[in-house]
Amino acid sequence: GDVCDAVEGVVVLDPDYLKGRKVFGQVITTFRYGREEDEVMGLHFYRQLFLAHDQIVPERNQITQISDLQQRLLRKLGSGAYAFSFNLPTNAPMSVTLQPGPNDRGRPLGVEYELRVYVAEDEQQKAHRRSTVNMAIRKIQYAPLTQRERQPTTVVSKGFMLSAGKVELEVVLDKEVYFNDDKINAQVSVSNYSKKSVKNIKILVLQNTEVTLVHGHYSKVVASVECRENCPVLPGASFSKVFHLLPLASENRDRRGIALDGLLKETDACLASSTLNHEDAIGIIISYVLRVQLYLGPMSGDLIADVPFKLAKPEPEDVYPKLQEKRILDRSKLKKQLSREMSTNLVFEDFQWHRQISEDGGGD
Numbered sequence: 316g317d318v319c320d321a322v323e324g325v326v327v328l329d330p331d332y333l334k335g336r337k338v339f340g341q342v343i344t345t346f347r348y349g350r351e352e353d354e355v356m357g358l359h360f361y362r363q364l365f366l367a368h369d370q371i372v373p374e375r376n377q378i379t380q381i382s383d384l385q386q387r388l389l390r391k392l393g394s395g396a397y398a399f400s401f402n403l404p405t406n407a408p409m410s411v412t413l414q415p416g417p418n419d420r421g422r423p424l425g426v427e428y429e430l431r432v433y434v435a436e437d438e439q440q441k442a443h444r445r446s447t448v449n450m451a452i453r454k455i456q457y458a459p460l461t462q463r464e465r466q467p468t469t470v471v472s473k474g475f476m477l478s479a480g481k482v483e484l485e486v487v488l489d490k491e492v493y494f495n496d497d498k499i500n501a502q503v504s505v506s507n508y509s510k511k512s513v514k515n516i517k518i519l520v521l522q523n524t525e526v527t528l529v530h531g532h533y534s535k536v537v538a539s540v541e542c543r544e545n546c547p548v549l550p551g552a553s554f555s556k557v558f559h560l561l562p563l564a565s566e567n568r569d570r571r572g573i574a575l576d577g578l579l580k581e582t583d584a585c586l587a588s589s590t591l592n593h594e595d596a597i598g599i600i601i602s603y604v605l606r607v608q609l610y611l612g613p614m615s616g617d618l619i620a621d622v623p624f625k626l627a628k629p630e631p632e633d634v635y636p637k638l639q640e641k642r643i644l645d646r647s648k649l650k651k652q653l654s655r656e657m658s659t660n661l662v663f664e665d666f667q668w669h670r671q672i673s674e675d676g677g678g679d
Contacts, residue, residue, distance in 0.1 A: 322401040322452065325388045326371060326432050330395060338372035339438065341365055341431045342401045342452075344408060346598055348529050351421030362528065367401035371432065401430075403454065408598025410453040410577020411587050413524070417569050426598045427577055428452045453577040456588050458492050458627030465491040473611070473618040480509035480550075484620050486607050492625045495585045499538075499562070499624070503607055504555040505548050513548035515610040517541050520562045521621075522586065524574045525600040535573055537586060538562040560605070562586055562626070574601050576628070589625040 322342055342365075349360020369376060378400050381389075385398045413424040430450045433442035467488045474481040482505070489500040499520065505513055520538040525531070538560040548554045564584045567573045574587035590600045603626050609618040 319403050319405050319407065319454070322367070322403065322430060323382055323385060323399070324430070325385055325392065325396050325398050326448075327392050327396050328372060333372070333434065336434050336436055337370055338397070338432065338434055339442075340367075340369055340371050340399050340401065341433075342367040342403060343429045343431060344454075344598075345427050345429065346408070346528060347422060347424050347427075348526055348531075349424070350419065366403050366407055368438075369399070369401065370438070371399045372397050399432075406592070406596065407454060408596070409456050409588065409590065411599040411601065412575045412577055413599075414567070414569075414571060414573040414575055416571030419571065425574075425577065428454055455576060455628060456591060457630045458494075458588070458591065458625065467491050467622050467624055469620050469622050471618065471620045473616075475509060475511065475615060478510050482507050482509050482511065482513065482609065482611065482618055484607060484609060484618055486605065486620045486622050488605060488622055488624055490624075492627055494627060494629045496561075496563070499560045499605060501558045501560065501605055501607070501622075502555070503558060504553070505609065506553045507548050507550055510550050511611050511615050512550065513546065513554070513609050514612060515541070515543065515546055516554075517606075517608040517610070518558045518560060519606045519608070520560050521604050521606055522562075522574060523602045523604065524572070524587075525602075527597055527600060533572065535567075535570070537567055537573065562603075574599065585628075586626060588627045591625065591627070 326338065326340075328338065344364045344366055345361055346364070347361040351360075354360060374397065378398055381398050381400075389396050389398060408426045410428055411425045412427070415423045428451070430452050431442070431447060433447040435442060435446070468486065470483065470485045472481045472483045485502075485504040485506075487502040487504075489502075493499055501518060503516065503518065505516070507513060518540050519536050521534045522537045523532070523534050540558055540560060542556070542558070544556070545554050564573070564575055564586050567586075576585050576587050587599075587601045589602055590596055593600060602623065604621045604623050606622075607620045611618060
């Protein structure tokens, strides 16, 4: 089934600063569905969900399992350090950013996450900005390699009222799940048993975005190719060719409304992953189809075939096997060195290394 990693960390406190107060932590998701510049007279175009909330200091719910990194940080940071862990529901929405247009201002539309730690007398007291620390985080979805074996296919045909015969179109993809930077290989076969001619062939990759809160839905073309080779396909003729398409966020910059995986910095930009579980999904639902469109002339119209597929991030162990081996070796060396000399620099160097792995695609 679906599994969601816990949000884990360590908070460091000055005991004199608390003065009998308590420390609380929250994980908040903000769903922005309208522009900030349009918010007037107290009207807001966003909703916030508090997905997790707990008291960190004094510890109210004991953490059952502390990660290796948390243990080392606790040892080095001393009695003023406290570990925390928040579990998120598996159906919590994914981090998605809807790309703003060149002239848009304010925060972009989409779903974003924030970890908030604050000091207060009790849970009912409102958090003050000067005693609050906020950190942007992301919830990202990974797809296992086992889902890549199936080859999606579709066959459609079109007949004509005043003409005998029909045109058949078959589209086959080489796999069902594509990772970012994967080329989509589509086998397109046209058989013309009619008296009409196929004048043009277009192949498109469509990103479908559904905004559940406002029941909005729209589609954007993120990659396309037009084929005039062997066109027109005359009556009685056939045509078959493999087309290659590569949907990339870098090729769709400044296009308003393109859905991207939640951004922590500009270099993170990549097309949003498909929503793998649509049941009870909230937030923004993303899906992709490859569309092949045959143009048969102004009187005959078009013949269209849609083949759904999934675009996703690979599991870190699948895409970085060598990096994972290096991680194990580095961690074993680090443990030996830590046992000889408990250096603060080494602990934070390891923390920095973990963060770099996360930023390079290993999770957030």
